[in-house]
Amino acid sequence: MTTQPTSVVEVRDVRKEFGESSDRLVALQDIDLTIRSGEFISLIGPSGCGKSTLLRLIGDLTTPTSGSITVNGRSARQARLGREYGMVFQAPVLMDWRTVQKNVELPLEVMGFDKAQREQRSKAMLDLVELGDFGRTHPWQLSGGMQQRVAIARALAFDPKLLLMDEPFGALDEMTRERMNLELMRIWRQTGTTIVFVTHSIPEAVFLSTRVVVMSARPGRISRIVEIDLPQPRTVETREHERYFEHVTTVREALRRHEGSDGPPDEAEIMQIRAEGLA
Amino acid sequence: MATQATASVALRSSERTAPAALGRRTRLLAILGLLVLLLVVWEGAKWIGGDPWRLHGSVLGIRIDYEHFPPLKWRIATDLALPHVWDIVGAFAQPAQRNGPPLGQVLLGNAVFTFGEALVGFAIGATLGLALGIAFTQSRTAERAFVPYVVASQTVPIVAIAPLVVIFLPVGWLAVAIIAAYLTFFPVTMGALRGLRSADPRAVELMRSYAGSPRQILWKLRLPAALPYLFASLRIAASASVVGAIIGELPSGIPYGLGSSILNFKQYYVSGPSKLWATIIVAALLGLVFVGLVRAAEALISRGRYRRIDT
Numbered sequence: 272m273t274t275q276p277t278s279v280v281e282v283r284d285v286r287k288e289f290g291e292s293s294d295r296l297v298a299l300q301d302i303d304l305t306i307r308s309g310e311f312i313s314l315i316g317p318s319g320c321g322k323s324t325l326l327r328l329i330g331d332l333t334t335p336t337s338g339s340i341t342v343n344g345r346s347a348r349q350a351r352l353g354r355e356y357g358m359v360f361q362a363p364v365l366m367d368w369r370t371v372q373k374n375v376e377l378p379l380e381v382m383g384f385d386k387a388q389r390e391q392r393s394k395a396m397l398d399l400v401e402l403g404d405f406g407r408t409h410p411w412q413l414s415g416g417m418q419q420r421v422a423i424a425r426a427l428a429f430d431p432k433l434l435l436m437d438e439p440f441g442a443l444d445e446m447t448r449e450r451m452n453l454e455l456m457r458i459w460r461q462t463g464t465t466i467v468f469v470t471h472s473i474p475e476a477v478f479l480s481t482r483v484v485v486m487s488a489r490p491g492r493i494s495r496i497v498e499i500d501l502p503q504p505r506t507v508e509t510r511e512h513e514r515y516f517e518h519v520t521t522v523r524e525a526l527r528r529h530e531g532s533d534g535p536p537d538e539a540e541i542m543q544i545r546a547e548g549l550a
Numbered sequence: 551m552a553t554q555a556t557a558s559v560a561l562r563s564s565e566r567t568a569p570a571a572l573g574r575r576t577r578l579l580a581i582l583g584l585l586v587l588l589l590v591v592w593e594g595a596k597w598i599g600g601d602p603w604r605l606h607g608s609v610l611g612i613r614i615d616y617e618h619f620p621p622l623k624w625r626i627a628t629d630l631a632l633p634h635v636w637d638i639v640g641a642f643a644q645p646a647q648r649n650g651p652p653l654g655q656v657l658l659g660n661a662v663f664t665f666g667e668a669l670v671g672f673a674i675g676a677t678l679g680l681a682l683g684i685a686f687t688q689s690r691t692a693e694r695a696f697v698p699y700v701v702a703s704q705t706v707p708i709v710a711i712a713p714l715v716v717i718f719l720p721v722g723w724l725a726v727a728i729i730a731a732y733l734t735f736f737p738v739t740m741g742a743l744r745g746l747r748s749a750d751p752r753a754v755e756l757m758r759s760y761a762g763s764p765r766q767i768l769w770k771l772r773l774p775a776a777l778p779y780l781f782a783s784l785r786i787a788a789s790a791s792v793v794g795a796i797i798g799e800l801p802s803g804i805p806y807g808l809g810s811s812i813l814n815f816k817q818y819y820v821s822g823p824s825k826l827w828a829t830i831i832v833a834a835l836l837g838l839v840f841v842g843l844v845r846a847a848e849a850l851i852s853r854g855r856y857r858r859i860d861t
């Protein structure tokens with residue numbers, strides 16, 4: 272990256288608990304993490320390690336029990352109200368009744384961009400994710416991979432400082448996933464956005480990231496941060512790079528060291544997080 | 551890759567239209583089939599447990615003398631209780647009163663009058679229902695406090711409330727419309743509530759991540775997501791408003807409307823049972839027409855925008 276690496280996200284001594292005192296669950300504790308501008312950070316760990324919760328804390332979709340999170344020197348809440356976050360979930364969460372282009376324009380409408388700006392930006396974003404010809408179709412007419420690309424275009428439409436992605440390719444088949452990884456790398460290079468990316472997949476994390484944050488479960492904490500010094504730009508050849516396999520091994524061993532602490536099934540985790548988020 | 555994707559889009563849209571066209575024909579056949587079945591059962595009941603009849607005369611020089619004694623001694627389907635289908639159909643063409651216009655014309659005029667009342671009641675009830683649904687989704691406290699009353703309002707028999715409304719409101723047709731609204735608002739409230747809640751919680755989070763206001767979340771997410779549910783409840787409300795209007799007309803003393811026809815023909819039932827049955831058929835058709843209009847409005851508004859939601 273050409274820009275000076277200033278810190279974008281600072282997570283300090285964060286702890287997150289769910290539930291009442293009797294059956295309290297410590298989802299995260301002792302979390303310290305600094306994310307620099309232009310970085311691509313992956314959060315990886317077993318189910319129940321709180322990686323999604325950490326992402327949601329950064330995005331102010333939930334608040335920490337203790338500790339602090341600052342984004343560009345502001346609180347996470349101020350950053351959210353200042354519209355600094357683009358979010359992509361595992362499901363595309365597109366609105367059926369809107370065309371693809373109108374879906375991309377949704378955040379722009381909410382933020383009060385005028386019609387000309389909305390059209391110009393949504394077209395540019397759809398071109399970026401190579402769906403320029405599909406603006407007039409409805410989301411349910413597209414394949415899963417295409418829908419997820421629309422979600423990415425939507426998240427980037429208002430030029431957020433930080434892109435938060437929660438297992439965005441988790442529901443896609445392996446081949447689509449690898450292609451989406453390449454596309455995401457291209458988009459990251461073109462936009463220079465800082466990305467925080469939650470994943471279950473070790474190869475995906477190593478391929479995409481500048482740093483991989485390995486987490487362990489019960490209670491969720493950061494067990495190791497692996498610097499990925501693979502050359503940029505990452506391409507198809509990256510996956511055949513000798514260092515690539517070394518990094519995959521490093522991450523795998525970092526995860527294995529905490530084996531046996533495999534948490535509850537993912538769905539339970541998601542349900543709990545959702546219930547908490549809606550409360 | 552782009553061409554491949556276009557092909558898959560084309561395939562999907564053709565998949566969508568083919569079963570719809572097939573479904574329409576099957577549906578029409580099913581409706582006609584059931585109608586024929588109903589007529590057969592109706593006349594069958596009369597054959598088994600109706601009044602005895604005798605046919606005698608001559609066709610092409612052949613003398614016919616047939617006497618039918620229904621096997622069932624218990625007369626369940628006399629001509630007074632269940633007139634013959636052809637008698638009911640024929641009644642439409644005969645004058646409702648001596649030297650008056652034919653019954654069909656009278657009933658059509660009264661149906662239009664009742665429809666006007668039902669429509670006003672429907673508009674009031676639907677607006678109120680939607681407003682309540684929105685209020686309840688915005689405030690849990692409001693929901694907890696009001697929903698029991700909303701439910702209780704529907705357990706009070708409408709026939710008990712109708713005379714009160716008629717006494718309080720001097721304008722007869724407006725009173726009838728209010729009574730229709732009373733039956734309309736409930737399904738709309740419940741449909742709106744369910745629809746507004748149907749919005750994907752992740753989409754709500756997405757709107758929050760854009761720092762969207764509650765009003766924006768309502769207009770851009772919750773209301774469009776509620777539309778299919780809302781229309782399902784409006785279809786129920788349309789037929790309920792016709793029922794409400796007819797019930798409201800009964801104590802109102804208004805000399806128009808299907809309610810007045812029902813009172814009138816009930817009073818003279820013995821002299822012409824077919825007339826009351828004809829009125830019932832017209833009332834049912836009015837409900838069907840109203841529901842059909844709501845369906846048409848739904849098709850117009852949501853065409854191509856929504857996946858089909860079966861309700």
